Amino acid sequence: MDPEPKKGDDSPSNSCNSHGPLHPQSPFPDEVLEKVLSFVDSHKDRSSISLVRKDWYNAERWTRSKLFIGNCYAVSPEIVARRFRRIKSVTLKGKPRFSDFNLVPLDWGANVYPWLVMFAKVYPFLEELRLKRMTITDEGLELLAKSFPRFKALSLSSCDGFTENGLKAIASHCRNLTEINIQDSITEDVGGGWLSCFPENFSSLEILNFSILNGDVNFNDLERLVSRCKLLRVLKVNESITLDELQRLLVHGPRLTELGTGSFPQELTPRQYEDIETAFCNCRNLQVLSCLWEATSVYLPLLYGACASLTFLNLSVAPLQSGEFAKFLAHCPNLRCLWVIDTVEDKGLEAVGLSCPLLEELRVYPADPDDRDHRDGVTELGFLAVSRGCPKLHYVLYFCRRMTNAAVVTIVQNCPNFTHFRLCIMTPRQPDYLTNEPMDEAFGAVVKTCTKIKRLSVSGLLTDQTFEYIGQYAKDLETLSVAFAGSSDWGMQCIMEGCPKLRKLEIRDCPFGDAALLSGREKYERIRSLWMSACRVTMKGCKLLARESPRLNVEVIREEGGNEDQALKVYLYRSVAGPRKDAPPFVLTL
Amino acid sequence: MGDYSREDEGCPQLFDLIPKWATKRGEERSHGISEERKLELRLGPPGGEWTVKESNTAACGERERDRLLSLGYFPASPCPQNTILKPPSPWQQHHLHPSYLHLQHGQGQVAVSKESPQPCSNRAAAEQTAAEKKAFSAANTAVNNTAQKRTAPASVVGWPPIRSFRKNIASKPASDSTDVAPSKVSNSVENGSRTPFVKINMDGIPIGRKIDLKVYHSYEKLSYAVDELFRGLIAAQKKSCDGGITGEGGGGEMIGGLLDGSGEYTLVYEDHEGDRMLVGDVPWHMFVSTVKRLRVLKSSKLPTLSHGCKQGKLSVNIKE
Numbered sequence: 031m032d033p034e035p036k037k038g039d040d041s042p043s044n045s046c047n048s049h050g051p052l053h054p055q056s057p058f059p060d061e062v063l064e065k066v067l068s069f070v071d072s073h074k075d076r077s078s079i080s081l082v083r084k085d086w087y088n089a090e091r092w093t094r095s096k097l098f099i100g101n102c103y104a105v106s107p108e109i110v111a112r113r114f115r116r117i118k119s120v121t122l123k124g125k126p127r128f129s130d131f132n133l134v135p136l137d138w139g140a141n142v143y144p145w146l147v148m149f150a151k152v153y154p155f156l157e158e159l160r161l162k163r164m165t166i167t168d169e170g171l172e173l174l175a176k177s178f179p180r181f182k183a184l185s186l187s188s189c190d191g192f193t194e195n196g197l198k199a200i201a202s203h204c205r206n207l208t209e210i211n212i213q214d215s216i217t218e219d220v221g222g223g224w225l226s227c228f229p230e231n232f233s234s235l236e237i238l239n240f241s242i243l244n245g246d247v248n249f250n251d252l253e254r255l256v257s258r259c260k261l262l263r264v265l266k267v268n269e270s271i272t273l274d275e276l277q278r279l280l281v282h283g284p285r286l287t288e289l290g291t292g293s294f295p296q297e298l299t300p301r302q303y304e305d306i307e308t309a310f311c312n313c314r315n316l317q318v319l320s321c322l323w324e325a326t327s328v329y330l331p332l333l334y335g336a337c338a339s340l341t342f343l344n345l346s347v348a349p350l351q352s353g354e355f356a357k358f359l360a361h362c363p364n365l366r367c368l369w370v371i372d373t374v375e376d377k378g379l380e381a382v383g384l385s386c387p388l389l390e391e392l393r394v395y396p397a398d399p400d401d402r403d404h405r406d407g408v409t410e411l412g413f414l415a416v417s418r419g420c421p422k423l424h425y426v427l428y429f430c431r432r433m434t435n436a437a438v439v440t441i442v443q444n445c446p447n448f449t450h451f452r453l454c455i456m457t458p459r460q461p462d463y464l465t466n467e468p469m470d471e472a473f474g475a476v477v478k479t480c481t482k483i484k485r486l487s488v489s490g491l492l493t494d495q496t497f498e499y500i501g502q503y504a505k506d507l508e509t510l511s512v513a514f515a516g517s518s519d520w521g522m523q524c525i526m527e528g529c530p531k532l533r534k535l536e537i538r539d540c541p542f543g544d545a546a547l548l549s550g551r552e553k554y555e556r557i558r559s560l561w562m563s564a565c566r567v568t569m570k571g572c573k574l575l576a577r578e579s580p581r582l583n584v585e586v587i588r589e590e591g592g593n594e595d596q597a598l599k600v601y602l603y604r605s606v607a608g609p610r611k612d613a614p615p616f617v618l619t620l
Numbered sequence: 621m622g623d624y625s626r627e628d629e630g631c632p633q634l635f636d637l638i639p640k641w642a643t644k645r646g647e648e649r650s651h652g653i654s655e656e657r658k659l660e661l662r663l664g665p666p667g668g669e670w671t672v673k674e675s676n677t678a679a680c681g682e683r684e685r686d687r688l689l690s691l692g693y694f695p696a697s698p699c700p701q702n703t704i705l706k707p708p709s710p711w712q713q714h715h716l717h718p719s720y721l722h723l724q725h726g727q728g729q730v731a732v733s734k735e736s737p738q739p740c741s742n743r744a745a746a747e748q749t750a751a752e753k754k755a756f757s758a759a760n761t762a763v764n765n766t767a768q769k770r771t772a773p774a775s776v777v778g779w780p781p782i783r784s785f786r787k788n789i790a791s792k793p794a795s796d797s798t799d800v801a802p803s804k805v806s807n808s809v810e811n812g813s814r815t816p817f818v819k820i821n822m823d824g825i826p827i828g829r830k831i832d833l834k835v836y837h838s839y840e841k842l843s844y845a846v847d848e849l850f851r852g853l854i855a856a857q858k859k860s861c862d863g864g865i866t867g868e869g870g871g872g873e874m875i876g877g878l879l880d881g882s883g884e885y886t887l888v889y890e891d892h893e894g895d896r897m898l899v900g901d902v903p904w905h906m907f908v909s910t911v912k913r914l915r916v917l918k919s920s921k922l923p924t925l926s927h928g929c930k931q932g933k934l935s936v937n938i939k940e
Contacts, residue, residue, distance in 0.1 A: 132779035188783075214783060243787065244821070246894075347786065399780045399787055429780060456780045513779065538778070 063089045073098040095119065100558055102140055102164065103583065105608035107148035117153045119183075120145075124164035126561045126601055128536060130188055130214075133563060133599070137614050141165045141191070143173070144612075147154040150177035158183040160208075165189065171196030175203035183209035183237075190216045191205035191511075194245060197224035205229075209237035222247035222270060228255055235259040239266040241290045241322065246270040256282055266290025269322055273329065274302050276309075283312035289336070290320040290344075294329050303332070311335030320344035330354055334361040342367040346395050349373040356381035367391040372407035372429065379412030383419025391425035392416055396456065399429070400617065410437035417444035425450040432463040433490060438472035448480040452487035458514035458539070468492055471516075477507075487511040497521035501528020509534045519546035526550035536561040544571025547600075551575060554582050560604035567597045569620075575602070576620035583609055584620045778780045820914035823885070823921070833908050839879055839900050846887060846916060847875040878916070886919045 067089055070076055073096065078088040095503075096119040099105060102125075124140025142164045149156050155179045166189055172180065181204050186192075189212075200210070201224050222245035235255070240247070247270050256262060256279050263285055267276065271292030280286075280539050287401075298306070321333075321344070330350075337343075337547040340362045346369040350358070355374040359365075365386045370378065372394050382389065394412075398405050410433045417423060423445040442448060453472075461468055469490035477483060477499050484506055488496060492515035500507065501524035508531050516522065522542040525535065526549050535557065543566035554560065554575075569586065576584040587599035610618040725848065819830050829849055836842040877883020878899040887899040891914040899907070899914070 128778060128781075130783050131781045132784070133778040214785070216784065244819075394784055396780065396782065399782045428784075454780055458776070458779065511781075513781075 034125055053268070060085065060089060061168075063124065067093045071096065076278050083102050091115070097121065099123065101603050102142075102145070102612055103604075104558070104603060104605045107145050107323070109607060111148050111152040113150075116155070116469035117149075118155060119158035119160075120149065120153075120156065121160040121162075122164060123162040126536070127163070127534075128538070128561055128563070129163055133183065133538070135589070135614075135616060138587070139165075139610065139612050139614065141167070141612065143167065143170045146170050146173050146177070154178060155180050157181060158185075159187050160185040160186045160187075163189065165191035166196070167191045168193055168199070172199040175199040178204075180206060182206050182234075183211075183368055184216050185209065185211040185213075187211075187213045188215060190248055192220075194221040194224050198227045201225070201227035202229070205232065206234055207232070207508065208234050210235070211237055211239045211264075212242055213239065215242055219506075220266075221245040225255065226251040233258045233260065234279075236261045236464050237264040237346075238262065239264060239290065241266040241268050241320070243268050244270075247348075249275050260285070262286070264288040264318075266320060267292045269293045273306055273332070274298065277302075277306040280309035280312055283309060283316075283336075284314055286313055287315055288318035289313060291315055291322055291333075293322055298329070302609055306332050307335060312337070315439040316340055318344070320346075321348040330358050337361040337522070339364060341365060344369045346371060346393065349397050350378070351375075352377035352381070356385075359385040362386070363388075364550040365389055367425075368392040369395070370398045371395050373397045373405075374408075375406065376408055376412035376415065379408060380415040383415040383417075388422060389416070389420035390422050392420070392423060393427040394429055396429040399456065401431075405432055409436050413437065413441055417441040421445060423449070424448050427452040427454075427487075429454045431456050432460070433469065433472065434462045434464050435467065435469060436462075436464070439475040442475050442479040444575070447482065448476065449482050450485040451476050451480065451483060452485065452511070453489055454487065455490040458489075459491045460489075468495070470495040470499070474503075477503035483507055485509040488515055489513060490515075493517045494521040495522065497524040501525050504529055506531055508532060510536070514536045514539045516540045516542060519543055522546035523549040532556075533558045535559075537563070537565060539564040541566060544568055544574075546572050548575060551578060554579060554602060555604045557604070559601065561599075561601050562597075563599040565600075567600055568595050569597050570595070572600055572602075573620050574595045581605065585610075585613070586618045586620065588616045588618060624681055635648055818847070818911055818914055820846065820916065822853070822916035823918045825850060825853050831914075833911065839907075842899075843878045843887065846878060846914075850916060851875055875916075877919075881919060884919060885916050886922055887914065888922075889914045 063086070067076075067079065070079065073094075076090055076094055080087040091113050092115060094114055095116055096116045097110065097114060098121045099110070100123050102122050122142060122145060124142075125138060128134060140163060142161060143166075150173060154177070157180050159174065159181075160183070166186065171192055174184070174194075176199070184200060184204075184207070197220070200207070220243045222243070224245075225240070225247045228251075232255075236259070238255075238259075245268075247268065249271065251274075252267070252271070256265065262282065265279065265286055266288065267279075267290060269292055272278075272295045273292065274295065276292050280289075310333055316336045316339060319333070319336060319340055319342070330351065337358075338361070341364055343362055343365055345355075349371045350373060352374050355370070355378045359381050363385070366388050366392070368382065368386065368389060368497075370393070374381075379394070382392070394408055396407055398407070408428070408430050410430070413426075413428055413430070413433075414437050417440070421444060424447045426448065427450075430453075433453065438453070442451075455469070462472075469488075472490070473486070473488050473492070473496045476486065481503075483504055486500065486504065486507060486509070488511070494517045497516060497520075500510070507529045510525065510529070510532065512535075519538070519542055522537070523546055525532070526546075532553070537562075540562075542562065546565075547562065547567050548571060550560070550602055572584050572586055576582065581604055582602055583605045584600070584602045586597045587601065589598065592598055610617070613619055818833055821829075831845065831849070833842070837846055854875070875883065875885055878885060878887040881898075888896050889899050889907070889911045890896050891910040892912050894912075896915075902910075
């Protein structure tokens with residue numbers, strides 16, 4: 031069947047006549063316009079193009095093949111189906127980001143099934159589906175597997191709802207599959223049997239990432255799969271694969287650009303040790319390496335041979351001590367992106383500053399987020415050390431238990447190019463530990479010095495001053511996360527009135543009430559979404575806002591107990607689809 | 621570390637208390653900081669007991685609520701003496717309200733006055749090098765300060781903002797030497813010195829846990845711990861299926877009969893050879909040294925429950 035849909039009555043060639051006398055006919059024949067547009071990939075650019083004039087709008091919709099929907103409830107499957115006719119790739123995002131941290135109840139929604147039903151009808155040539163924070167059931171996966179003969183790539187990030195059976199359907203039916211990429215997802219205890227369901231003649235896989243799944247996979251089937259998929263370049267296995275098993279897979283090492291190791295065994299014979307060492311040396315083209323739990327110091331040297339061309343090292347689930355970590359780093363001179371756990375401590379970060387001059391992104395996760403062990407983790411000193419040695423740093427996620435304003439001021443002077451600055455001082459409302467002052471000046475320095483800042487997460491003791499700074503200086507800010515901060519409604523008002531490019535705002539446990547909420551009434555249709563939880567917003571305020579803004583969905587999540595008048599969890603977002611039809615009983619749309 | 625016992629989680633009356641209190645406090649607050657100083661409650665170190673000072677009937681007075689600014693929750697019904705509270709785990713999203721007490725540092729006054737913006741920019745340049753020096757030279761004293769200022773752990777839902785799967789990573793014991801010469805001989809890594817956490821998953825619960833077997837010295841204690849671990853999660857799961865509003869507060873039913881096949885669930889484990897065995901057959905210390913993984917399975921899904929050593933092993937793929 032010809033994938034080109036027949037153009038109907040609303041085809042571009044008819045639209046020229048609808049221009050009024052002020053609009054000359056388009057200088058471009060439609061075919062030329064469409065051809066040009068076929069090179070435009072970015073959905074933001076395409077959005078702009080579609081707003082120019084009607085024939086451009088139509089040309090754009092005929093030629094768009096990649097769909098990006100940042101909030102699945104902002105639009106409906108029907109609306110999408112009417113506008114776009116030939117979609118090959120879909121990216122859909124669902125739940126609010128705070129659902130990653132258990133703030134959103136189960137069964138909140140974002141089930142992809144209705145979308146799949148529509149896609150099956152209208153986009154039979156769908157090739158890619160990328161979901162983030164959505165629920166996809168086995169039913170959905172089965173529908174996916176059976177409805178799209180050209181389906182190639184499945185990527186699930188922070189998703190839930192599926193079991194092994196859904197994956198079995200994908201493996202069995204998708205003959206042209208090139209990608210299975212499952213990240214950060216919560217699943218039922220998914221068994222590993224799905225991996226054995228690929229047909230014997232199946233060989234198209236290029237990306238295989240199942241590291242987050244905890245089912246035991248049949249190693250022999252995996253080995254056969256890897257050896258017949260000659261194009262496989264990304265392989266990230268799960269814990270059920272041991273190091274010596276991985277070694278056998280690494281016979282195909284030279285092809286791999288990304289590798290995720292399995293678990294490290296307790297014992298290796300000298301022979302095994304040598305074999306594994308050789309196998310890793312075989313991985314000459316590795317750019318990305320991630321390690322799973324318990325990569326003990328004894329075995330880290332095995333990996334050295336694979337690190338020469340490494341640009342991204344992910345140790346975020348492999349706690350290391352500073353000494354072994356520093357030794358490891360010495361073998362990774364080309365690192366641009368590094369994720370570690372704070373067990374490496376400030377000393378480890380000093381080593382980063384010394385060994386990684388090209389570093390652009392650093393994430394330091396806490397080993398002990400609930401502070402049960404009273405370990406120090408990293409401090410402002412580690413961050414300072416990195417900033418001194420890594421001037422190209424522009425993305426940081428840093429969890430720590432103490433910080434000072436002075437340190438942050440220095441850090442952003444060393445690295446003025448921050449685009450993403452996510453600092454989490456783990457004890458809520460903690461002041462500068464040296465001066466006992468609020469951390470206002472730290473974030474003030476960030477927004478004043480880093481003019482390109484796009485994403486900011488603030489923490490520590492913060493008054494409204496921080497938000498004054500942000501509103502005044504952070505003109506490119508798109509995403510802001512605020513927790514346990516601010517002194518009054520004025521803080522949030524500064525944000526709503528000040529940041530013209532704001533798209534996503536998430537707030538928890540701040541003293542912002544109805545006045546703050548309503549101060550943004552003009553703004554909310556220009557942002558994707560706002561989350562406010564444990565603030566001082568009331569049902570009255572939410573209802574007022576909802577009444578004034580018909581194109582906003584104002585949802586309140588009701589939980590046990592709680593005062594009837596309070597709106598303890600508010601999620602509002604712009605939508606052309608009207609109120610959700612699938613809202614569970616605990617979600618009230620006002 | 622794992623020695624907490626626990627009251628029923630999430631008694632319904634609790635939810636009435638916390639939000640009102642939070643609202644009330646919010647209204648009281650001007651700049652917020654100095655008010656909170658008075659209301660601060662110092663909590664004991666982790667591992668110690670958090671004692672509830674007075675009996676917590678549902679008719680707790682305002683004053684008392686203000687005093688008992690504890691994290692998470694406390695049972696609303698009268699407690700037996702020596703109530704021990706475990707810091708609520710981040711899993712229990714249905715039992716905790718986001719409103720709670722923030723932690724304050726024990727010593728030191730917090731400067732509340734708003735800083736005027738100008739002095740900052742003028743001072744900044746001059747202060748940079750000074751600041752950096754201060755940061756380094758003060759580090760030693762600061763460490764002591766920090767140690768003193770560190771209050772009890774905060775267990776708030778969704779804070780710090782870490783994904784669930786990152787929370788269960790067992791950190792290595794501090795005594796691990798980083799200078800161990802990488803010996804290629806197999807017995808360089810002792811079983812005993814490795815972290816003794818084993819994963820445990822329960823049928824129907826998407827998120828598994830890790831537990832430290834060394835803490836439980838008997839099967840009975842293990843069974844009790846498993847009940848505690850999962851009881852709340854099961855109740856939460858059921859509640860969410862109901863839409864989250866109906867029914868009683870989620871204390872949950874006890875998960876019993878784990879070891880003898882009499883309950884709805886049965887505890888099994890996987891040993892180092894990957895075989896599945898019923899828990900309880902071998903002496904405890906033998907069990908601890910061979911167990912690799914635990915599972916809590918629905919009893920109905922198991923074949924005939926047989927006891928005894930390897931002869932009774934379950935070679936069944938429980939999943940369809």
